[in-house]
Amino acid sequence: DVKVTQSSRYLVKRTGEKVFLECVQDMDHENMFWYRQDPGLGLRLIYFSYDVKMKEKGDIPEGYSVSREKKERFSLILESASTNQTSMYLCASSSPGGGYAEAFFGQGTRLTVV
């Protein structure tokens, strides 16, 4: 059973703080993704990584960075949190699978920036 685990379910941070969201997967997947989920906007891709130390920008990378030092761990960093980054953040992983691979999601981190 694939497990994608996010470090926190709920998080409250202050404006200007540096925030780290951690994601760990146990299936040796090459691909890892960070999405944010907002009502009416669906799932929007922030960053993704297809290998250790590799990263690529998604559709909404502004204000975020990522780190992938180990294959199983993918971190999302909010350099200076702002209220418009209040959202649900979802991590996902998948194997290459020729591109037809199922994405497995974590349980989500609901971040509130006050």
Next chain:
Amino acid sequence: GENVEQHPSTLSVQEGDSAVIKCTYSDSASNYFPWYKQELGKRPQLIIDIRSNVGEKKDQRIAVTLNKTAKHFSLHITETQPEDSAVYFCAASNTGTASKLTFGTGTRLQVTL
């Protein structure tokens, strides 16, 4: 980049009726179209997918159709049950791009008794 539009945003059906959710995509290079179901408070999970070389795929009460010419694909749920109530997301990807999925905005399906 790819853009996926999804309609309707909300859908209410009576138990036993059918439900149809429609999506359109913009990138003709997209060739993989999965559907994810997200129950309240839970993570999204894959329920069915279709590749561009296939026009239709069925799995029990759910089916997906793809029209490559029109660049649209649809999810059909027959004989709906209360446990089908959830948010459904369509997605598209070009398999040459590390399985990067572009999602639609979601459809909240409510199955009433």
